[in-house]
Amino acid sequence: MAQxxxxxxSKPDAKAIPIRIVDAEMLxxxxxxxxxxxxxxxxxxxxxxxxRIQGKNGVGEVLIGTGGEPLTPWSLADAVTNLDExxxxxxxxxxxxxxxxxxxxxxxxxxxxRYRSYENTGPRTLIVPESTDIATIERAxxxxxxxxxxxxxxxxxxxxxxLQDTAEALVEEFGGTCETIVGEDLLDENFPAxxxxxxxxxxxxxxxxxxxxxxxxxxxxxxxxxxxxxxxxGLDLKPASGMLIMKKDMGGAAHALGLARLIMASGLKVQxxxxxxxxxxxxxxxxxxxxxxxxxxxxxxxxxGNTDAEGRVVLCDALALACEEKPDLLMDFxxxxxxxRVALGPDLPATYANDDALWGALENAAKEAQDxxxxxxxxxxxxxxxxxxxxxxNNTADGPFGGSITAALYLQRFVxxxxxxxxxxxxxxxxxxxxGRPKGGEAQGLRACYDALKSFLKLDx
Numbered sequence: 001m002a003q004x005x006x007x008x009x010s011k012p013d014a015k016a017i018p019i020r021i022v023d024a025e026m027l028x029x030x031x032x033x034x035x036x037x038x039x040x041x042x043x044x045x046x047x048x049x050x051x052r053i054q055g056k057n058g059v060g061e062v063l064i065g066t067g068g069e070p071l072t073p074w075s076l077a078d079a080v081t082n083l084d085e086x087x088x089x090x091x092x093x094x095x096x097x098x099x100x101x102x103x104x105x106x107x108x109x110x111x112x113x114r115y116r117s118y119e120n121t122g123p124r125t126l127i128v129p130e131s132t133d134i135a136t137i138e139r140a141x142x143x144x145x146x147x148x149x150x151x152x153x154x155x156x157x158x159x160x161x162x163l164q165d166t167a168e169a170l171v172e173e174f175g176g177t178c179e180t181i182v183g184e185d186l187l188d189e190n191f192p193a194x195x196x197x198x199x200x201x202x203x204x205x206x207x208x209x210x211x212x213x214x215x216x217x218x219x220x221x222x223x224x225x226x227x228x229x230x231x232x233x234g235l236d237l238k239p240a241s242g243m244l245i246m247k248k249d250m251g252g253a254a255h256a257l258g259l260a261r262l263i264m265a266s267g268l269k270v271q272x273x274x275x276x277x278x279x280x281x282x283x284x285x286x287x288x289x290x291x292x293x294x295x296x297x298x299x300x301x302x303x304x305g306n307t308d309a310e311g312r313v314v315l316c317d318a319l320a321l322a323c324e325e326k327p328d329l330l331m332d333f334x335x336x337x338x339x340x341r342v343a344l345g346p347d348l349p350a351t352y353a354n355d356d357a358l359w360g361a362l363e364n365a366a367k368e369a370q371d372x373x374x375x376x377x378x379x380x381x382x383x384x385x386x387x388x389x390x391x392x393x394n395n396t397a398d399g400p401f402g403g404s405i406t407a408a409l410y411l412q413r414f415v416x417x418x419x420x421x422x423x424x425x426x427x428x429x430x431x432x433x434x435x436g437r438p439k440g441g442e443a444q445g446l447r448a449c450y451d452a453l454k455s456f457l458k459l460d461x
Contacts, residue, residue: 007106007123008137009087010130016089018061019076019126023068038063048435050079062088071097072370076126077104077436085122098128099137100370104436106141112152112440139265140450144443147251147258151428151441155230155247159205160198160278163227163253167212167276170257174264176214176272182206191277192295193302193317197310198279200234200287209318210276212260218269219328219457224318225256226311226334227278234281234307235289248441249311251428252334253278258443259331262450268459275322277314281307293391297321298414303388305396311336312407313395316414323416329358329457330421331449332411339403340376340425348374349445350425352408358420358456365451373424373445376405383409420456424449 022030027038027045034053038044043051049065064079071093090098105126111118128134150158150166164180171178183206186195191209198207210227228249232238238246253276260274288294292304294313298320302313311334322330340350351373353359359375366373385397385406393413397406408423415421426444433439453459 006125007109008102008126008128008132008134010128010132010134013087013089013127016087016127017059019079019088019090020061020063021066021071021075021092022063023066025068027063047075048078050082059084071101073100073104073107074435074437075104076101077108080105080108080124081435083124085124087125087127089127095129095131095133098132102126102128102132102134102137103140106137107144108436110145110148110438112149112438114149114153139262140447142265143258143262144446146261147254147428147443147446148441150254150257151248151251153247155280158247158250159229159280160201160208160227161204163229163250163257163276163278164208164210166257167210167274170261170264171212171214174214174261176212176264178210178212180208180210182208190297191317191321193297194277194279194314196288196292196294197234197281197314200282200284201280202282205229205280205282207277207279210274210278212272212274214260214264214272215268215270218271218459220273220325221263221270221453221457222273222275222322222325222327222330223256223259224275224315224322224330224332225254226250226252226315226332226336227276228311228314229278229280231281231308231310232283234310235283235287236307237283238308245429248429249335250278251426251441252311252332252336252424254428254441255333255424255426255443255446259446259449262446268454270457270459273322273325273327275318277318279310279314281310296414300393300413301391303391303394305394309396309407312410315411319411319414323414323419326416327419329453330415330419331424331453332421333424333426335428336425337404337407339407341427343376343404344374346427346429346431347444348372349427350374350376350404351445352376352378352423352425353421354378354412354415354417355420358422358452361452361456362422362448365455366445366448369447369451371445371448373448376408376425378408378412379405380409382406386410
């Protein structure tokens, strides 16, 4: 994992460069020379602005503007990427504010350096109050960095077997078990939909179902993540431009594994299960075809209206398996539809919940953590759009409308009504860099999900 550790400390250092939060009103109270330098630098104390003040031996202090608004996870992020290696002290902020801003301080220093070298500027360490929960911040940073690393890795090095290796590495680090059903064994174990989508892949990249378990006490929590390690579109082939970032189509699996890491590292008292149907949607002579009718674990037959709607096909077998144990909470993550991005853009995960209390927990957690989610409707009348003339259902809707909703309704058919369930249609990608969030793989809603599941499941930890 590329994240550098120990970027936060509560240990005082007399040589630390102070960072002070200011707005226009506070700036007006600064000494005249600082005001003059700020004016010359066009620094007004607005959100996203920062200003280095020269001291006797280099930078003497750093001013960061907020525009009078509360600190966000990204308030310090732009500044930290432009600061030199060293130790800095955030002054005048509470422990809660430091926990919010400290997250961005660390994430801004993330680098994906597996394939290229970066100029080593060295770590920028931030001193925060002793009451700041540094361990919680670092666990979140490690989990988010894991998601970023997995999504950023090209498909050549992040195939189904590599996702399996990631799950097994988590078990090695935190305990638990990990079992995997591979290739033709999927048919023997009644996972025909996963097999159908992934059977065209080459040797060594066979489809598989990864099944991780951890914890023996507490409520049952199951996470399911779409692990399409590369999506050509299948025989309904994507154009070249559509394939450029399809290494990210396993972003749902990355989210499930990242959240699992956060849960395990935090020692939550849950019976955790993580299911990742891992496949490559490849093209070959035995690829599944438009018009095929495939079986599923639940017994529903599915007509394939489009081979590029493969994510829901692999997920349905995993969701059916998850519900056989009647978990107290079921969460699935998937880079499922372009329609969600048309509706909500790249930053907001489309969120579908079959339980209002569950959504309430998610909504509250998203606001508190400043980790946005957006609820979308499981609009029952649209379910008719999935009708097939020859099978129980089609994997695509009849018509161009409501694509993210109909995809969620497809998944809902494989979830038992008694199981509290939430589906996240995530993008898992930053199309352009923002403070603390470089272009590339990104975790979305991860911290909100963690806080919400603790609340919904009434966990003490």
